[in-house]
Amino acid sequence: MNRVEPVLTPSEIKQAEVRAIAEGISGLELMRRAGRAVADWAERMASKDAHILVAAGPGQNGGDGFVVAALLAQRGYRVSLALLGQMDRLTGDAAEAAKDWAGSVIPAEEAPFHEADVIIDALFGTGLSRDLEGLARRTVERMDAAGKPILAVDLPSGLDGETGQARGAVVRASRTVTFGARKPCHLLMPGRSYCGPVEVDDIGIGSAVLAESGRLFANQPALWGGVLPRPGLDSHKYERGHTLVASGGAARTGAARLAARAALRIGSGLVTIASPPEAIGVNAAQLTAVMLKGCDGPEGLHAILTDERFNSLVLGPALGVHAATRAMVAVAVQARRSLVLDADALTSFEGFGSELRQAFRHGPTVLTPHTGEFSRLFKDHPDILDPPSKVERARRAAAYTGAVVVLKGPDTVIAAPGGRAAINENGTPYLATAGSGDTLCGVIAGLMAQGLPAFEAACAGVWIHAEAGASFGPGLIAEDLADLLPGVLRELLR
Ligand SMILES: NC(=O)C1=CN([C@@H]2O[C@H](COP(=O)(O)OP(=O)(O)OC[C@H]3O[C@@H](n4cnc5c(N)ncnc54)[C@H](OP(=O)(O)O)[C@@H]3O)[C@@H](O)[C@H]2O)[C@@H](O)CC1
Numbered sequence: 332m333n334r335v336e337p338v339l340t341p342s343e344i345k346q347a348e349v350r351a352i353a354e355g356i357s358g359l360e361l362m363r364r365a366g367r368a369v370a371d372w373a374e375r376m377a378s379k380d381a382h383i384l385v386a387a388g389p390g391q392n393g394g395d396g397f398v399v400a401a402l403l404a405q406r407g408y409r410v411s412l413a414l415l416g417q418m419d420r421l422t423g424d425a426a427e428a429a430k431d432w433a434g435s436v437i438p439a440e441e442a443p444f445h446e447a448d449v450i451i452d453a454l455f456g457t458g459l460s461r462d463l464e465g466l467a468r469r470t471v472e473r474m475d476a477a478g479k480p481i482l483a484v485d486l487p488s489g490l491d492g493e494t495g496q497a498r499g500a501v502v503r504a505s506r507t508v509t510f511g512a513r514k515p516c517h518l519l520m521p522g523r524s525y526c527g528p529v530e531v532d533d534i535g536i537g538s539a540v541l542a543e544s545g546r547l548f549a550n551q552p553a554l555w556g557g558v559l560p561r562p563g564l565d566s567h568k569y570e571r572g573h574t575l576v577a578s579g580g581a582a583r584t585g586a587a588r589l590a591a592r593a594a595l596r597i598g599s600g601l602v603t604i605a606s607p608p609e610a611i612g613v614n615a616a617q618l619t620a621v622m623l624k625g626c627d628g629p630e631g632l633h634a635i636l637t638d639e640r641f642n643s644l645v646l647g648p649a650l651g652v653h654a655a656t657r658a659m660v661a662v663a664v665q666a667r668r669s670l671v672l673d674a675d676a677l678t679s680f681e682g683f684g685s686e687l688r689q690a691f692r693h694g695p696t697v698l699t700p701h702t703g704e705f706s707r708l709f710k711d712h713p714d715i716l717d718p719p720s721k722v723e724r725a726r727r728a729a730a731y732t733g734a735v736v737v738l739k740g741p742d743t744v745i746a747a748p749g750g751r752a753a754i755n756e757n758g759t760p761y762l763a764t765a766g767s768g769d770t771l772c773g774v775i776a777g778l779m780a781q782g783l784p785a786f787e788a789a790c791a792g793v794w795i796h797a798e799a800g801a802s803f804g805p806g807l808i809a810e811d812l813a814d815l816l817p818g819v820l821r822e823l824l825r
């Protein structure tokens with residue numbers, strides 16, 4: 332299993348750079364290594380007679396560009412360099428690196444992007460601090476419109492390194508070479524879609540990066556693979572947990588069954604559907620290994636939960652948006668079982684979001700809203716909804732509720748109340764299909780039933796669910812997902 336991959340924000344990578352410099356390497360040497368890493372990748376993109384155009388910006392990202400230009404010229408390429416800004420305004424290591432470049436410097440407004448075979452985008456990196464306007468914006472737009480292969484230095488210019496949002500205009504890169512660690516913009520949408528494949532070059536700051544990391548990670552098996560449940564030789568089913576999934580009324584039972592089957596497939600020893608009396612017949616007709624119990628509203632749930640063996644619950648899928656659903660959540664919270672809340676269990680709190688303040692701090696709880704549910708749930712909380720970073724929004728929701736928050740989408744973010752967070756990236760758009768979220772709830776609840784802590788269960792559940800979907804691809808429907816889980820588990824547990 333590979334190592335846990337930290338993701339560093341622009342300010343954290345800056346700290347790591349400072350730390351590395353304090354430990355003895357010079358800033359200029361870091362810049363030279365960064366430039367060399369980019370030049371090596373440029374060589375893989377360009378034929379020997381290629382014309383390579385480096386677009387350098389006014390800061391240290393531009394400094395990297397000067398190093399790349401000088402190296403590629405030394406290696407025999409036809410290289411031109413266009414500068415956004417003035418040579419005599421370059422500062423720090425960039426001013427030093429610019430001395431390596433003996434060629435002419437073309438003003439950015441005259442950069443011949445159309446004549447290049449490969450463009451090196453060294454306009455802006457982690458230091459972009461506001462929306463692009465005027466010449467900076469026009470330069471990014473012209474570079475993009477040229478339709479040439481673009482190799483981005485650190486990140487595609489115009490992307491906000493922390494949020495992954497476009498700031499006015501963005502370069503669409505064919506490949507990106509970044510330094511030390513990936514930044515949030517390489518994983519979050521829409522940023523990820525502008526980067527192309529992202530190469531991380533250590534440039535000698537690996538240990539400094541690790542020292543500055545600790546709060547944000549790429550969601551990969553290395554993060555949670557070590558705690559995945561493995562039944563012992565003498566395990567019996569109750570040791571593998573008993574998941575309870577609440578079903579909706581007679582016309583709304585499918586979502587619960589999707590969640591229940593997924594919980595069973597991921598390894599929960601037993602799974603029971605708690606069904607309203609009028610839906611027992613419908614549910615019974617379609618269940619085999621999953622068990623069934625009558626459950627009439629909050630009182631019914633309370634009665635079932637007197638059996639301590641139900642250790643993990645799913646509430647929400649097709650449960651109905653009303654006060655009774657809120658009351659069922661209250662019963663579940665009182666019972667202090669592992670709890671996954673989704674869909675209607677979240678939407679029922681629209682306008683009642685304040686009731687969630689620290690509501691889940693006593694028991695392991697995971698909330699799995701998609702963007703719409705998230706906005707409804709916290710509509711009276713601009714402090715949670717407003718931050719431009721999806722990671723920050725999920726973290727604030729987690730801190731507010733005391734639950735692990737899984738903010739779903741193509742770049743699902745999982746955040747714990749203490750600030751630990753992970754970004755998922757192994758999904759497929761084919762997961763955008765009805766009932767796929769219900770299955771995810773079952774996977775997470777089934778993992779918690781087997782003893783995984785909420786954050787690890789949520790991270791593992793999101794990754795496994797996405798991997799299952801991606802392994803199927805086109806034509807995927809939610810019914811397929813549970814039966815794809817064994818294949819993913821088999822690989823993970825090898
Ligand atoms: N960290 C590391 O380990 C290493 C980092 N390295 C490299 O350093 C890069 C970070 O350098 P950086 O901090 O100088 O930032 P950078 O992206 O060049 O931009 C700042 C410049 O842009 C300007 N500016 C900003 N916004 C603007 C706008 N909207 N429109 C117009 N101008 C705007 C801003 O000017 P000002 O805001 O002062 O007006 C300033 O001049 C990093 O991405 C990596 O490539 C490597 O060399 C080695 C190891």
Ligand SMILES: Nc1ncnc2c1ncn2[C@@H]1O[C@H](COP(=O)(O)OP(=O)(O)O)[C@@H](O)[C@H]1O
Nearest residue numbers: 739740741758759760762763765766767768769
């Ligand atoms: N474009 C996408 N790429 C990857 N995963 C996606 C994409 N769109 C949706 N998903 C995933 O599909 C699932 C959809 O869940 P949800 O919106 O709750 O669906 P439903 O309510 O129909 O069950 C989530 O796990 C989400 O992360």
Ligand SMILES: [K+]
Nearest residue numbers: 452455486488
């Ligand atoms: K760049």
